[in-house]
Amino acid sequence: MSNKIPVGISACLTGDAVRFDGGHKRLSFAMDELAPYVRFNPVCPEMAIGLPTPRPSLRLVKDSGGRISLRTGKSGNDTDLTESMQRFARERSRQLTDLCGFIVCAKSPSCGMERVRVYDGAGSRKNGVGLFCQVLMAELPWLPVEEDGRLQDALLRENFVGRVYTLYEFNQLLREGLTRGALMAFHRRYKLLLLAHSQPEYRRIGPFVAAMDRWESLEAFAMEYRLRLMTLLSHKATRPNHTNVLMHVQGYFHRHLTHKQREELSLLIDSYRRGVQPLLAPLALVRHYMAEYPDPWLSQQRYFEPYPEALRLRYGH
Template structure:
């Protein structure tokens, strides 16, 4: 199986490419996620020929749009950053997700300082130029910032989306409606945990398709990734766990059913992590195999050693 590739701001891998000659090494990316993916590292500012160290860039509001400007000289490097995104496109089409450096005028996803050049006042309302290009060109691509990856829910959500998107990319180039139905079926419980309305809507779209052309593929995967972009709620997880529980009701003793019910309710009430009922359900799946449940990405969305559900 081909290794999953993830794009990343080079400074997050420890490369000393920041404006001050430093880095922002991410322990999670380098020590944990890096065991399971191949990183494709880029630094847009170095990529457009700026030195290390270098004068700072900031986002400025000009005629209603954000521009990347070197305040020391007044040089506008927006077009150069967009041209870099053009050159990097062949690399980015290979990745299944992208980790960006927070607050950067090139790579920040959100809340980047956006300056009024007339009075120097700034609002945290901008988006980095390169990050904006990624979002516009690859709307289905999972994006996340290093700072937000410190949040257990956002971290789990990003990694889950990376592995779902990688599975999508691994489908045959000219896959059939049957292939699409199988893929959609594998996502049923995951989508129900994140967005029940989107699951039903996507299911109708797939059922009504006459041919699976490029436009249909694009619409479908963008819908899936949008639905998965918000972390699942405790209530939705509970509904999915109870749905899975139903597959074992004929096999379990009354004590086993009670133990499983209690573990699901304890999770719902916040006294047990998600991992507790999931561990019980996985145990019963080994005891009483179900092809349908085995094929559900919800139960094993990414490698277990990442331990991403421990804090949920």
């Protein structure tokens, strides 16, 4: 994974002065921490449909029939931009199929992912989705999408970056030439990571992969697998699930370790389970034993390095 990963981003989050007030919302996590690893593809949907900066602020408006439209200006003297924005969003989404993630601007009537203010005759409610973001997620349902505000949460940040790296590796697999063997090998590498994210989904995706040869089209299978894979990983990895994975991994060293060493590892895993130790504590000891007692299956597991360690994303666990 030496090349930079293509990731879309709302242009205002890069520091570009494209907001309605002529300002920006530069996201330091993206531009200072992620930038060495990704190639950002900035998009400002509002300027792309011909609006200037500065400009009147946009609003999502719900009419009496329940239809939500994107409008600019005050009620009674406004312009409906819904069709223009939807047309641009559809066209742009179809040009972005190589992306491995997208960071959008929270609360924006065009880019917001959730809790965008929607106005109606009774006032307003924070229950909308920005129009560009809504189309983007419908056109590319496998794509990891996250808001700048939610990326302040350590677990959501780690989850987003993990999905980005997974999709990047999967896309590389598609480019290098799709085979059943390559798909099976990919899934094997991700088994422990998938288990950490959702045990029920993990149990469902296994039989699906095992039935790969029943599909007439390998490409159609791969597209469905991509959607299921990314849906599974959208579940945040939890402490109980990580504990389950660590206990599973512990079994690989059982015959190599002394009673005292087994007890030490068990106590460390249990301390993590109870929230006394961070995830990095048992992982460090597990990596030590992996180096001392190599196992081919464990060594290939993405669980131990789902993204560059320098990003320090597991510090919040």
